Amino acid sequence: MTRVRPAVLISLLFGLVILAIFANLSIGAYQVSVADIVSAFTKPENVNPITSSIIFDIRIPRLILGIAIGISLAGATTLMQSSMRNVLADPALLGLAAASALGVVVALVMGFDFGGIAAFLFALLFTVAAFILLLAGHFGGKRTSSQSTLLIGVALGAFSLGLLGVLATSLDNPQLRAMTLWSFGSLSLATQTTATVALTASLLGITVAWILAPKLDLLLLGERMARTLGVETRKLRMISLLLISLLVTAAVYGAGVIAFLGLFSVTVARALVGPRHRLLVVTGSLISVLTILVCDLLARSIAAPIDLPIGFLTSLIGAPVLITILARTAND
Amino acid sequence: MTKSTLLQLVDGCIARDQVPLITEVNVSLEPGEIVLLTGSNGSGKSTLLTALSGEKFLASGTLTFGEISRSEISLKEMAKKRSLMLQEDEAVDQLRASDVLELASISTSVPGYTSEFVSKIFNSELREKTLGTLSIGQRTRVFLAAAALQNSDVMLLDEPTAGLDTEGISVLSEFLKVHSVNGHALLIATHEDNLRSLASREFLISDGKLSDKSLR
Numbered sequence: 001m002t003r004v005r006p007a008v009l010i011s012l013l014f015g016l017v018i019l020a021i022f023a024n025l026s027i028g029a030y031q032v033s034v035a036d037i038v039s040a041f042t043k044p045e046n047v048n049p050i051t052s053s054i055i056f057d058i059r060i061p062r063l064i065l066g067i068a069i070g071i072s073l074a075g076a077t078t079l080m081q082s083s084m085r086n087v088l089a090d091p092a093l094l095g096l097a098a099a100s101a102l103g104v105v106v107a108l109v110m111g112f113d114f115g116g117i118a119a120f121l122f123a124l125l126f127t128v129a130a131f132i133l134l135l136a137g138h139f140g141g142k143r144t145s146s147q148s149t150l151l152i153g154v155a156l157g158a159f160s161l162g163l164l165g166v167l168a169t170s171l172d173n174p175q176l177r178a179m180t181l182w183s184f185g186s187l188s189l190a191t192q193t194t195a196t197v198a199l200t201a202s203l204l205g206i207t208v209a210w211i212l213a214p215k216l217d218l219l220l221l222g223e224r225m226a227r228t229l230g231v232e233t234r235k236l237r238m239i240s241l242l243l244i245s246l247l248v249t250a251a252v253y254g255a256g257v258i259a260f261l262g263l264f265s266v267t268v269a270r271a272l273v274g275p276r277h278r279l280l281v282v283t284g285s286l287i288s289v290l291t292i293l294v295c296d297l298l299a300r301s302i303a304a305p306i307d308l309p310i311g312f313l314t315s316l317i318g319a320p321v322l323i324t325i326l327a328r329t330a331n332d
Numbered sequence: 333m334t335k336s337t338l339l340q341l342v343d344g345c346i347a348r349d350q351v352p353l354i355t356e357v358n359v360s361l362e363p364g365e366i367v368l369l370t371g372s373n374g375s376g377k378s379t380l381l382t383a384l385s386g387e388k389f390l391a392s393g394t395l396t397f398g399e400i401s402r403s404e405i406s407l408k409e410m411a412k413k414r415s416l417m418l419q420e421d422e423a424v425d426q427l428r429a430s431d432v433l434e435l436a437s438i439s440t441s442v443p444g445y446t447s448e449f450v451s452k453i454f455n456s457e458l459r460e461k462t463l464g465t466l467s468i469g470q471r472t473r474v475f476l477a478a479a480a481l482q483n484s485d486v487m488l489l490d491e492p493t494a495g496l497d498t499e500g501i502s503v504l505s506e507f508l509k510v511h512s513v514n515g516h517a518l519l520i521a522t523h524e525d526n527l528r529s530l531a532s533r534e535f536l537i538s539d540g541k542l543s544d545k546s547l548r
Contacts, residue, residue, distance in 0.1 A: 085424075218435055222422025227387060229438055229482065230411035274462075275426045 006273055006283070013286035020293035024066070025059050027297060029305050032059075061195040062187050066296055068198035069187075069251045069258060070289030074269075075206045076247035077262030078281050082216050083240040084138060086149065087270070090263035091248045094153030098160035099130030100252035101183060105164045108171060114178065115194040115254065120201075123253045127245040130156055135241065185258035185311025187296055194254035201250035205243055206281065212239065213277035220275055258311045260318030261288055267325050291317065336363050337398070338485045338517045339384065339414060344393030346376060346383045352391065353379055357542050359535065361486055361517035366508060366530045368547070369521040371537030377521040378418055380537065381488045384519070385416040398485070411438055415482040418490045421475050425464030429454070429474045432463070436478035443483075443514065449507035450477045453500065469495030476504060486517045493524045501526050 025037050032051055040047045040055045047055075073091065080089040080096075091097045103126030104119045112118035137152040161183065168179045178189055209216075215236055218226040226233050251258065265288035266280070273279045295313035302308065337360050344357035353376040361367060371377050383389040386402050395402040397413035405413070423432060433454065442450075454477040458470060466474065472495050479487060493501050505526045512518055512530075519535075520527055536543050 217431075220424045220427055221432065221435060224382075224387060224416075224418070224422060227407055228385060228411065228414075228416050229436060230406075230408040232407055270426065274428065274431070275424055276431060 004272055006279055009272060010282060010286065013283065013290060017286060017290050017293070020290055020297070021063060024063050024293050024297055025055060028054075028059065028300055030054055057192075061192050062190040062296070063293070064195035064199050065190040065254045066187055066292045067289050068195065068202040069255055070261070070265075070292045071206055071285045072198070072202040072247040072251040073258065073262035074265050074284035074288035075202070075209050075281055076244045076251065077266040078277065078284055079209060079216070079240050079244045079247070081266065082219055082275075082277070083237050083244070084135075084149065087267070088150065088263070090260070091244070091251070092157070092257055092259045092261075093263060094134060094150070095155070095157030095160060096127050096130055096134070096153075096244070096248045097252050097257040098157040098164070100124075100127040100249050101257050102126050102160040102164045102167075103249075104253055105167050105171075105179060108175060108179075109167050114175065114189070115191050115197075117197070120197055120249060120253050124245055124249040126160075127248050127252075128242070130160070131241055131245055181309055182256035184309035185256045185314070186307070186309040187255050187299075188307045190254060198250045198254045201246055205247040205250065206285065208239075208243055209281055210278060212236070212243075213281065216240075216277045256309075256311070258292070259315045260322065261292060261314045264288075264314070264318035264322050265291060267322055271325055337361070337396075338363055339398075340394075340396045341384060341390075342394045342396075344383070344395070345391040346380055346389050347391035348376075348379055348389060350391075352540070353389075354537055354540055354542055357393065359384065359542070359544075361519060363485075363515040363517060364512050365532050366512050366518045366520065368528060368531040368534040369519055369537070370534060375537040377537060378490050380542075381416060381418070381490050381519065381521065385414055385488055386410055387416070411482065412484055414486040414488060415479045415484045416488045417475055417479040417492060419494055421471070423463055425462060427463050429458045429461050429463065429466065429470075432474050432478050433481060437481045439481065439483035442481060445507065445510045445514070446480050446483060449480055449503065452503045453477050453480075453507075467495065469497060469500065472496055473500060480507065480511075484516075486519070487511070489518065489520045489522075491521055491523075493522060493527065505530060 022034055022037065026032050026034055032055060036047055036051050037055060040052055044052060076091050077089065080091065080094070081087050100123040103123035106126070107119040107122035108114060134149065134153055134156060138149040164183065168176055171179060182189060215231050218229055218231045219233065219236065223233055266284045269280055269284035269287055273283045291314065292310065295310050295317060299308040299310045299313050340360040341357055345352055346354040346357060369377050369380065379389050386395060397405055397410060453473045458474060463471060463474070472492070476492055492504060496504065501524060508518055508527065509530055522528065532546065532548050534545050534547055536545065
């Protein structure tokens with residue numbers, strides 16, 4: 001695939017994201033005009049309280065959570081792919097997202113609130129533990145094989161979701177209903193707290209990734225050459241592990257397991273701008289945010305007033321595009 | 333060891349998967365010398381080069397870079413002491429050739445003859461190409477340029493002429509000659525006569541031992 005000029009691509013994606021943000025604030029079961037959105041920020045006294053509440057209590061948390069998830073999944077996927085040297089690595093595919101979700105459910109069963117800090121910390125802890133298991137399988141064998149890692153990840157994910165299902169039965173009814181929605185990935189449970197925590201964690205994670213990018217780039221030359229050029233690759237992998245866990249948790253704790261989004265956006269971004277990390281993380285994040293916002297819009301409108309889990313939409317759009325790209329690169 | 337020795341291994345045992353491959357290895361590389369490394373296929377030339385780079389395969393022995401021993405030197409400092417180019421790189425195919433050069437340029441300044449060598453061996457048509465689309469010889473050119481840009485005291489090269497055409501080989505041997513005259517040391521595993529003629533010593537691996545003979 002021919003590479004495009006990064007400045008043009010990034011400006012274009014940025015413009016589309018801005019459009020998508022306005023569309024997401026405006027369109028829904030209750031239509032809000034763009035003029036009202038602008039006034040809600042500039043002259044709040046001129047906007048009727050219902051409109052204002054819809055914008056600030058429902059749509060903005062949902063929008064912010066979506067943006068945070070987009071950024072974190074693109075960041076986590078990029079880092080996973082380079083530290084595992086596998087372009088098919090993805091937090092959902094390799095079971096990390098499910099482990100993170102299990103962490104949240106364990107916190108709920110222990111009596112903590114959904115969306116609270118305890119739930120976040122439990123999710124983080126479970127993700128780190130799952131990642132260590134996955135890496136032990138990946139690097140523990142005599143030879144690393146992407147197939148066996150993939151299978152370990154799939155098994156890890158299935159186990160986590162199984163346990164999650166069993167544990168969830170001990171929750172009371174409204175929570176159980178929420179968890180069912182949530183395990184398919186849904187932005188409908190967004191609150192100001194979840195949105196704020198997820199955005200903070202995702203921005204923190206992506207900033208550290210940006211700082212590490214030059215060293216991660218050296219890893220593209222191969223482990224041995226990176227070390228020959230002075231990179232402490234083991235230390236770099238340890239930091240990546242923590243960073244990936246933080247980003248996966250940021251993505252999962254507010255909205256559950258959203259399949260394919262990370263793999264899809266990073267694969268498309270790499271085909272467009274190549275593997276260097278700064279460009280890849282920025283482009284991948286923009287594609288991911290754009291995709292999640294478009295999917296959310298569809299999730300709210302195609303079967304309105306039913307709010308479909310967004311994970312359905314990301315799978316429906318992400319999977320075919322991904323198959324096409326992989327088939328094309330395989331033929332190159 | 334003379335004060336200026338750039339790389340030295342005393343009483344080394346080179347092993348792979350806990351099986352000793354070469355024992356009682358005593359090696360030292362002085363500024364300005366080009367040393368050949370020979371031995372039959374599978375005798376452990378690449379393994380020895382990797383071990384001398386301080387990476388792995390060194391089961392026992394004392395490895396020093398200049399005045400500092402391996403156990404006391406950071407990877408960052410080591411990057412200034414030696415570069416290593418093996419026959420097969422592990423770089424991802426989507427990287428562009430120019431990315432490799434940019435990433436390998438860790439030295440703040442390189443001598444003029446190195447820049448000249450890089451511009452000859454890394455011709456401009458390689459620039460925008462991704463590694464996956466290069467031929468073996470072109471890929472060799474990219475990683476030779478990268479190793480030269482690292483500008484370290486010692487260059488450890490494993491079959492650096494793989495896939496190179498005659499023009500490439502002569503550009504390389506001219507560079508190696510000037511590089512050694514400028515106080516760098518080179519250890520090269522090669523079968524190429526143009527490079528052999530530059531060497532003053534030869535390390536020969538046979539029956540799990542390393543012998544050192546003068547070629548002058």
